[in-house]
Amino acid sequence: MIRVLLVDDSPIALLTISRILETAPDITVVGRAANGQEALDLIPALQPDVICTDLHMPVMDGLRFTEAVMQRFPRPILVISISVFDSKSDNVFNLLQAGAVDVFAKPRSGLRTADEPVARALIQKIRAISGVVAFTRRSHGAARVSPPPSRPATVELPPVAGSFDVLVIGASTGGPLAYEAILSALPASFPLPVICVQHISEGFLPGMVSWLDSCSKLKVKQASHLESLKAGFVYFAPEGKHLTVNANRLLQFSPHSEGDLYCPAVDVLFHSVANHFGAKAIALLLTGMGDDGARGLKRIREENGMTIAQDESSCVVYGMPHKAVEMNAARMVLPLALMADKVVTLVTGAGRK
16 A cells, blocks of 8 residues: 655645545555644654645745655655646745655646546556655755666667767656756757657646756747757647657647557657657657657667666666666666766767767
């Protein structure tokens, strides 16, 4: 059983989330708290596996609570907040920097009106992050989550011909902080357009894009249909639409199809990049649950593009990169902290002998 502690100053929200989680046979709500301080006092006795917290609360808000949990009782934290919809606020993303694993958006009309897909997505999110068990401290003080240490990363550098024209990146759980680490480290002079897919809850994207834009020397934006690619720009796939590049190397949207596990999907983007950029592409597959992106990464490698997977020790969830490594889709396996420097080195010509 996954033991969950709920923290929200709204009694209705606590009741509604409890009812949603009660429908899952493998999840049990072990406690409820109206603010961070109350929840902090409950943790030693309840020993929850996952904590779900709101952002805005009296006495102790979600940010202070997350910081305190990571210092005293580190465990997976899921932020459930309406503030996700505020594209001008970085408060929710400050919680990720403080150690929260992921964010889930409360429906604008309130949790009482949450439909079955919303309930199913929340349950899936809690199941996904419940397996994140080991926590470490980052040098700048914020907490991060990582799985147990793995074997040293393997690195392969086969010959790659020609120059690169595009950088593509895919991520899921743990992706926002991984994107922050990479995009904040790319220089303003980075000469390639960057195209990204992040598995997201509804309403999450505008705030994430705004936050990443404030962290990056490049311009971070949501992609537009039939938009031309430009160096110095980072394009994120929109919510609920697949993002591809077409034969004219324009960004193009396609709708969600029945049977799609993810929309936007990393595989859909990566396959189109393999088709139209081939060896001119660099592709990064970052932390995330499942296997989305692994097959697309392999297609880019088959076209002699440069493919890099995040290593296990730096992933929040070692799912997508793990599948890529199993499929021999990655030319290189690197810790997150080295990825941006490696990309810059590749683009400037080093490592191509």
